[in-house]
Amino acid sequence: MKARPYPGWITRLFIFAMTALAATGMMQMPLAKRYFISEIPGLSWTADFFIVHKLHYIFAILLLFVVALVVVHWLRDWRKQLALSTLGRTRVIILGGLIISGCLRVFRNLPNVTLNPDIVVTIEWVHLALTMVMGGVALAALIRKQSAYARKP
Amino acid sequence: MTKKNRKVGVSRRGFLKTLGVGGAGMLIPSGALAAQERVPQPSDGELATLLDLSKCIGCGECVSACRESNAAKFPEPKKPFPEMIPASRAKPEDWSDKRDLDGRLTPYNWLFLQNVEVVYKGEEYDINIPRRCMHCQNPPCANMCPFGAANKHENGITRIYDELCMGGAKCRNVCPWHIPQRQSGVGLYLDLMPSLAGNGVMYKCDRCYQLLDKGELPACISVCPEDVQTIGPRHEIVAQAKALANKMNGFIYGLEENGGTNTIYVSPVPFDLLNKAVDKGKGKPHMKQVADVMADETNLATATLIAPVAGIAAGFLGLGAKLMKIAGSSGESKGDSDES
Numbered sequence: 001m002k003a004r005p006y007p008g009w010i011t012r013l014f015i016f017a018m019t020a021l022a023a024t025g026m027m028q029m030p031l032a033k034r035y036f037i038s039e040i041p042g043l044s045w046t047a048d049f050f051i052v053h054k055l056h057y058i059f060a061i062l063l064l065f066v067v068a069l070v071v072v073h074w075l076r077d078w079r080k081q082l083a084l085s086t087l088g089r090t091r092v093i094i095l096g097g098l099i100i101s102g103c104l105r106v107f108r109n110l111p112n113v114t115l116n117p118d119i120v121v122t123i124e125w126v127h128l129a130l131t132m133v134m135g136g137v138a139l140a141a142l143i144r145k146q147s148a149y150a151r152k153p
Numbered sequence: 154m155t156k157k158n159r160k161v162g163v164s165r166r167g168f169l170k171t172l173g174v175g176g177a178g179m180l181i182p183s184g185a186l187a188a189q190e191r192v193p194q195p196s197d198g199e200l201a202t203l204l205d206l207s208k209c210i211g212c213g214e215c216v217s218a219c220r221e222s223n224a225a226k227f228p229e230p231k232k233p234f235p236e237m238i239p240a241s242r243a244k245p246e247d248w249s250d251k252r253d254l255d256g257r258l259t260p261y262n263w264l265f266l267q268n269v270e271v272v273y274k275g276e277e278y279d280i281n282i283p284r285r286c287m288h289c290q291n292p293p294c295a296n297m298c299p300f301g302a303a304n305k306h307e308n309g310i311t312r313i314y315d316e317l318c319m320g321g322a323k324c325r326n327v328c329p330w331h332i333p334q335r336q337s338g339v340g341l342y343l344d345l346m347p348s349l350a351g352n353g354v355m356y357k358c359d360r361c362y363q364l365l366d367k368g369e370l371p372a373c374i375s376v377c378p379e380d381v382q383t384i385g386p387r388h389e390i391v392a393q394a395k396a397l398a399n400k401m402n403g404f405i406y407g408l409e410e411n412g413g414t415n416t417i418y419v420s421p422v423p424f425d426l427l428n429k430a431v432d433k434g435k436g437k438p439h440m441k442q443v444a445d446v447m448a449d450e451t452n453l454a455t456a457t458l459i460a461p462v463a464g465i466a467a468g469f470l471g472l473g474a475k476l477m478k479i480a481g482s483s484g485e486s487k488g489d490s491d492e493s
Contacts, residue, residue, distance in 0.1 A: 005476045005477050006473070006476055006477070007473040007475070007476075007477065008477075028297070028299040029321065029323075029350075033242065034242045034243050035242075036242070049297060049326055049327050050449075053297060053450065054449050054450065057453040057454075057456075057457065060457060061453070061457055061459075061460040062460070064457060064461045064464065065460040065461065065464040067464065068461035068463070068464025068465045068467075068468065069464040069465075069467050071464075071465075071468070072467075072469060073468055073473070076469075077474060081476060106450075108296070109447060109451075110451060110454055111290065111291040111412060111413075111451060112291075114199075114306065117301075117306065117314075120304050121301035121317065122301075124298075124299070124301030125300075125301065128299070
């Protein structure tokens with residue numbers, strides 16, 4: 001985190017939102033009860049699909065706020081002072097895909113919206129696949145000590 | 154239908170027979186005849202069914218027809234089932250040896266009849282209720298399936314795709330009526346990590362999509378000797394249901410339940426009475442009032458639109474805009490005072 005030139009609270013908010021989204025995203029699958037996660041004190045809510053689903057929305061809202069804030073700063077000022085690393089650029093692209101597919105999921109869940117089932121399946125699996133790819137790339141960045149998306153050149 | 158109060162009426166089929174044209178009519182398969190009269194078109198959009206409970210005599214023709222029409226879709230599980238981990242939590246569900254069971258919903262029985270005897274306004278009623286998937290307008294089973302295995306179609310059908318379903322039974326959990334039923338030993342999970350993830354495939358009424366696609370009626374509708382069910386564009390069915398309820402001074406179920414369903418029951422007695430009397434339990438759905446389980450998500454969806462706008466506004470207001478000076482870098486800005 002010391003290597004990040006942008007404000008620490010933005011970094012922390014972003015990491016929190018992403019971690020919480022990964023956790024609540026995983027819990028969209030029926031794992032919590034089967035693997036006793038909901039038995040852990042304080043985690044009984046993980047077995048409630050509706051709570052986990054709503055939390056996923058709330059963390060997505062937080063992420064959208066942070067990303068929009070950073071995009072504005074990037075376009076207005078930061079791009080003149082910072083450069084995206086290769087792993088940073090990769091994660092930005094994956095994040096873009098996750099946000100687009102996630103927003104399409106939210107759209108799909110609205111009343112009076114019926115998308116073609118093939119499109120729905122594509123959205124679901126793209127979202128799921130990108131999550132796993134993001135996890136892998138984030139781990140690689142952490143191991144290589146390149147977790148900052150951008151640095152001052 | 155009411156036991157002591159059964160109204161004298163003439164069904165469509167009975168009317169034709171009375172006129173002496175029944176002989177000609179019988180040359181045409183009954184389903185085809187009904188289909189000619191009432192089959193909806195693709196342009197009709199979202200379709201709904203109306204079930205007039207005052208007509209149902211509980212003959213069970215619809216249950217048999219449902220099984221026959223959907224037999225090719227029924228699971229043929231591989232046995233023995235894979236060893237599940239952890240065994241105490243992941244237990245296989247097997248209905249393959251109970252295929253004839255028709256007193257509840259199973260993977261081999263997507264429609265069953267509930268029978269209740271109730272007294273309303275001093276009169277005794279014997280009501281038969283065909284139960285199957287309600288085909289919600291905004292189905293949580295489809296919205297919350299993590300693999301896209303359940304989907305709502307433009308014609309109002311919610312289908313579970315057996316090729317994609319992992320059998321986690323989340324759809325059954327989030328369904329207000331717990332309709333989908335699981336059969337272990339079939340499906341995609343067998344080819345992935347059968348011991349660790351998944352547990353079969355979920356099955357439920359798909360409103361005989363294969364017949365609707367051919368321009369025919371779902372089997373339970375076409376076979377009914379009492380014309381209990383009617384299918385059509387939702388707005389027309391809703392209007393018919395309201396008119397029917399008004400005519401019989403009756404009650405409607407499914408119009409508002411879970412934000413609206415495409416299965417609308419009309420009964421001469423209140424549904425809270427039916428719900429109290431009906432045999433409830435696993436595979437035997439209730440008939441109580443159901444709030445829209447996706448309502449919070451619908452509200453939160455608005456916030457997902459507001460969040461980026463708020464982020465953009467905060468960005469233009471300069472929140473967190475200052476970059477920090479990093480040791481060894483050429484950056485000139487100092488740390489943001491907002492940093493905690």
